[in-house]
Structure formats: structure tokens, C-alpha cells
Amino acid sequence: GQSLEQPSEVTAVEGAIVQINCTYQTSGFYGLSWYQQHDGGAPTFLSYNALDGLEETGRFSSFLSRSDSYGYLLLQELQMKDSASYFCAALTGANNLFFGTGTRLTVIP
Amino acid sequence: GAVVSQHPSWVICKSGTSVKIECRSLDFQATTMFWYRQFPKQSLMLMATSNEGSKATYEQGVEKDKFLINHASLTLSTLTVTSAHPEDSSFYICSARGLGARGGDEQYFGPGTRLTVT
Numbered sequence: 001g002q003s004l005e006q007p008s009e010v011t012a013v014e015g016a017i018v019q020i021n022c023t024y025q026t027s028g029f030y031g032l033s034w035y036q037q038h039d040g041g042a043p044t045f046l047s048y049n050a051l052d053g054l055e056e057t058g059r060f061s062s063f064l065s066r067s068d069s070y071g072y073l074l075l076q077e078l079q080m081k082d083s084a085s086y087f088c089a090a091l092t093g094a095n096n097l098f099f100g101t102g103t104r105l106t107v108i109p
Numbered sequence: 110g111a112v113v114s115q116h117p118s119w120v121i122c123k124s125g126t127s128v129k130i131e132c133r134s135l136d137f138q139a140t141t142m143f144w145y146r147q148f149p150k151q152s153l154m155l156m157a158t159s160n161e162g163s164k165a166t167y168e169q170g171v172e173k174d175k176f177l178i179n180h181a182s183l184t185l186s187t188l189t190v191t192s193a194h195p196e197d198s199s200f201y202i203c204s205a206r207g208l209g210a211r212g213g214d215e216q217y218f219g220p221g222t223r224l225t226v227t
Contacts, residue, residue, distance in 0.1 A: 041220070042218045042219060042220045043153065043218050044218075045216075087153065096143065096155060097204075099153040099155075100152060101152050102152045104150075
């Protein structure tokens with residue numbers, strides 16, 4: 001089966017840096033995506049890692065280590081609007097996306 | 110580009126009735142469409158995958174006779190919740206992927222449909 005585990009909640013201060021981890025067990029693995037979802041909204045794509053290493057896109061960076069079945073999303077210079085749920089998702093051998101358990105990020109002043 | 114729409118955005122129906130949700134890719138041809146269900150404060154659960162012109166592939170535990178999926182064209186897939194019950198109340202989200210797409214950044218999500226069954 002597919003399993004992607006994330007911390008359920010994270011709280012951080014505005015302007016700070018926060019890291020959201022994701023460990024996965026999947027049958028077939030092509031890469032790891034990250035999505036942001038605000039309450040009542042649809043997931044918004046943030047990043048995708050097919051190879052090991054760090055991908056940087058503005059304030060957001062994502063890391064993947066295939067050998068450790070592990071990835072993380074790094075959010076820098078946190079803003080209040082970053083308060084949302086964040087999901088990692090594995091692109092599997094069946095070419096489907098399976099989503100992680102989700103992390104609710106709360107940014108406080 | 111790569112816009113996916115869903116209709117309706119929200120719907121309330123009575124228990125025992127059926128509800129159809131449409132998912133359209135507006136500016137690309139979607140060879141594969143996916144349907145997800147999300148309960149409050151939970152993750153997105155893949156319900157089924159549909160390829161244009163063929164039967165949908167359902168994930169384990171999803172009743173194919175209850176959740177009817179039709180992918181009749183390269184721009185439209187529909188999900189029909191038959192004989193809906195209150196426990197079917199959820200947020201239903203579709204996504205679409207075009208021909209040749211492979212990366213995890215090439216699956217585009219619709220805005221979702223909130224279904225409430227009374």
C-alpha cells in the first residue's frame with residue numbers, strides 16, 4: 001500500500017523558517033510533490049522533486065532523498081497568508097498521486 | 110493555461126437521490142482524470158482514475174456502483190454519486206493530466222465540489 005506520513009500540526013512565527021517533513025512508503029515511486037491548501041479551497045501545486053536534492057522556488061524549497069524515502073518542504077520568511085494545510089504527494093508507479101496525511105501550519109504574529 | 114473547472118461548486122441534496130459532478134479541462138486535452146474525496150481536516154483520498162473512452166479504475170474500498178465515473182471526452186469527466194447518504198457528504202476534487210504528462214507538476218486540480226446530503 002501507499003503511506004506518506006507528516007506531522008499533523010506546526011506553529012511558527014511570522015518571518016521565521018519552518019520545515020515540514022514527509023516520510024513515505026510506496027509501491028513504485030517517481031517523485032514527490034508538495035501542495036498547499038487553504039480551508040475550503042483546492043490544492044495548489046508548490047513543487048515537485050524527481051531527483052535527490054533541493055529545489056528552490058522563491059520562498060519555498062523542497063528536498064528529496066530517495067535512499068531515505070524522505071522529503072521536506074522549507075518555507076522561509078513566513079507570512080500570515082502561509083497559514084494553510086500542506087500535503088506531500090507521491091507520484092507512483094501507476095502514475096497516480098497519493099497524498100500524505102497533511103500538516104496544518106499556523107503562522108502567528 | 111492548464112485550467113480545470115468543476116460544476117457545481119457546492120450542492121445540497123436529499124438522502125436517496127443522485128448527484129452528478131462535472132470536471133472539465135478548459136484549455137488542454139485531459140487523457141487521464143482523477144477523482145478525490147476529502148473529509149474535513151483530512152487528506153485527499155484517491156477514489157478512481159479514468160482514461161478517456163475506457164472504464165474507470167477504482168481504488169480499494171470505493172464502490173464503483175455507487176460512484177459512477179464517465180470520461181466520455183478528452184475534456185470532460187463526470188462523477189455521479191448514486192443513492193446519496195449523509196456519510197457521502199464530503200469535498201470532491203477532480204484533477205486532470207494531459208497526454209504525455211509525466212511529472213508530478215503536470216496534474217492540475219479543479220476547485221472542488223462540496224456535497225452535503227441531508
